Amino acid sequence: MGRHELARQRRRWSPIALAVMAVPVAAAMTAGGGVSPVAQDTAPVIERAASPATLVAAGIAPVDTAQWRAVEAEPVVQALPVGVAAESGLQVKTILAARAISAAFPEILSIGGVRPDSLRWHPNGLALDVMIGDPNSAEGIALGNEIVAFAMRNADRFALQDCIWRDTYYTPGGAQPGGYGHYDHVHVTTKGGGYPTGSEVYFQ
Structure with a gap:
């Protein structure tokens, strides 16, 4: 087996690794296109590319899956709208x-x-x-x-x-x-x- 064949084998990347690497690249490209980088929702891209269990199995990220599930299950805090009570004078x-x-x-x-x-x-x-x-x-x-x-x-x-x-x-x-x-x-x-x-x- 020649050196060129070895080089080609070393360059092979798993689809999961490519998905993870694509996030900062995508963010850098959109930042130059008039979109604020603060507004980029990059974390869900990683979530959609691979589950935490898959990332751990691939040796890519040491994710605590129990903690991940707890964060996902955390209820969204929402402001309460005005109800049917007249609020004037209430504490x-x-x-x-x-x-x-x-x-x-x-x-x-x-x-x-x-x-x-x-x-x-x-x-x-x-x-x-x-x-x-x-x-x-x-x-x-x-x-x-x-x-x-x-x-x-x-x-x-x-x-x-x-x-x-x-x-x-x-x-x-x-x-x-x-x-x-x-x-x-x-x-x-x-x-x-x-x-x-x-x-x-x-x-x-």
Whole structure:
């Protein structure tokens, strides 16, 4: 076998290696064509060219596949849109709770907020009235129960003080039945967090 034949064999590259090498070359070419290199989405090109397991098997990249899967499975953080509650006069944690409930329960068509009351919660923007359609039906009762459970799961995030639903007073520490009313809506109280400045972004 001659030296030229050996040279040709040494120049053979696997398709995986070529795919990996193509990324910086493609980025360099587009950078000169009026496209900002910052905007180049090069990482997904590598992902599409070969899976992490294939790259490891080929000895090209020491990728931790478990970590890769964890990153891929990480939920996307999105801003919450304005929900059905009127937000004027509400404090920031109350707004967060109102938007999150609207996003999680699109069947809720009305959430009350600031209103005159002998107690301070509603006038000070600390409370919501999540109105339940057909509240005495099995479906309405189940929906109210789900909203209470949702609020309790997010108690820290909402700075939740309490919920009241169907004669039961709920706090993150437990439930106390008897004498509380609220059969047509779920009352949600937060600790407020202060009034918004207008620059807040509320996340899911």
